[in-house]
Amino acid sequence: MDIAVHYNPAQTHQREHATWFTECFKGTEYNFIATTEITQPADVHIVSGPWYAKNYWLHHPRVILLDRCYYRGNPDHVSLGWMNSDGSRSFSKGEGREPPHVLPRKTGSRSIFLADYNGTLHKADETRLHPNNMQYDEPLEAALERNDIAIGYNSTALVAAALAGLNIVCKDYTNILSNPDWLDLLPYADWHHSEIKSGLAWQHLLETLP
Helix, strand or coil: CEEEEECCCCCHHHHHHHHHHHHHHCCCCCEEEEECCCCCCCCEEEEECCCCCCHHHCCCCCEEEEEECCCCCCCCEEEEEEECCCCCEECCCCCCCCCCCCCCCCCCCCEEEECCCCCCCCCCCEEECCCCCCCCCCCHHHHHHCCCEEEECCCCHHHHHHHCCCEEEECCCCCHHHCCCHHHHHHHCEEEHHHHHCCHHHHHHHCCCC
């Protein structure tokens, strides 16, 4: 099996992602290459983030899309899932990992909209832009504390809101929160870099190889 991880050499974090997978496949039977060439053919493609090679391989049947983690600490953790042809990802449950703790569900009506990067805005009592669009002195946790409902599309901040007990209005079906089993899927969506290097993340993904 030929496996290619595509990375943007201008992005430090993507170069680091490539080294994680290089360690993962070193000494295995797989024909692996870490490449800056977007069009490099392979049986399995690993793409880092939405801006480099994702769209080129959108309709390939076996693509692992790496992106920001959902709830574990950045940048040591990332999320991994098999990419669908609409750009969303499929995650699968496993065994042995505890789901994250969820605070009691809130009952109030005050709402906050959590925006995607350069994304569409939506009416709410409060709007919090993506951190690449606006830097806030106040941490996200404080903003969630004073609100009861979180509205959003694909922002990972929605997951933080759900874990903080806010009621979620998810306006994008590709968000992991749109899956009724989202809480059980989360522990198998986020992976530490050591788990990628060791092959643990790959072994989990291999169980559902398309």
